[in-house]
Structure formats: C-alpha cells, structure tokens
Amino acid sequence: MPIESLLAHSASAIKGTITSHTFNSFFVTPLEGFFKSIALRSDHFLQNTLRLLTLWFKFGHQEDVSVAMSEGFETVSVDTWLDVIPQVGHIS
Numbered sequence: 001m002p003i004e005s006l007l008a009h010s011a012s013a014i015k016g017t018i019t020s021h022t023f024n025s026f027f028v029t030p031l032e033g034f035f036k037s038i039a040l041r042s043d044h045f046l047q048n049t050l051r052l053l054t055l056w057f058k059f060g061h062q063e064d065v066s067v068a069m070s071e072g073f074e075t076v077s078v079d080t081w082l083d084v085i086p087q088v089g090h091i092s
Contacts, residue, residue: 031069034051034052038052049081050087
C-alpha cells in the first residue's frame with residue numbers, strides 16, 4: 001500500500017480522536033523522512049518528491065504538516081524541484 005494511502009486511511013480512522021503525538025507519529029515524522037531521502041538524492045528521490053507533494057496537497061492544511069513542510073523545504077536543493085516540475089505537469 002502506498003504511503004499516501006496508508007496516511008489517508010490512518011487519518012480517517014482516527015479522525016476526531018487524534019492527539020498531537022499521534023499526528024506527529026503518523027504524518028510529520030514520515031514527511032521528515034521524505035525530505036531527508038530527497039536531500040540525499042537517493043535512488044527514488046523523484047518518486048519520493050512526488051509522494052511528498054501529494055501529502056502536502058492532501059494534508060497541508062494541518063498546522064503540523066505545514067510547519068514540517070516549511071522546515072523541510074529549507075533542507076532540499078532548488079534543483080530538486082526543477083526535476084519534478086515536468087512530472088507535476090503530467091498529473092491530471
């Protein structure tokens with residue numbers, strides 16, 4: 001199961017009863033991992049970047065996610081996003 005589906009399922013399963021610690025465990029910690037993987041330019045950095053953007057679009061309205069994304073963007077080279085732009089254009 002892709003990480004986006006797992007996180008979406010987890011969010012709907014615990015909606016209304018989620019604590020800050022649980023939210024951090026299920027959403028913020030994986031985001032930080034994606035940013036580290038992307039910054040290190042692992043073999044799957046393009047896939048991870050697209051997954052990260054998907055999570056941002058789905059959960060970016062959550063304050064913890066927004067903060068994690070802002071902090072993470074500072075750790076990734078601008079060139080990374082240039083590699084992703086053509087792929088984002090194909091998403092419909």
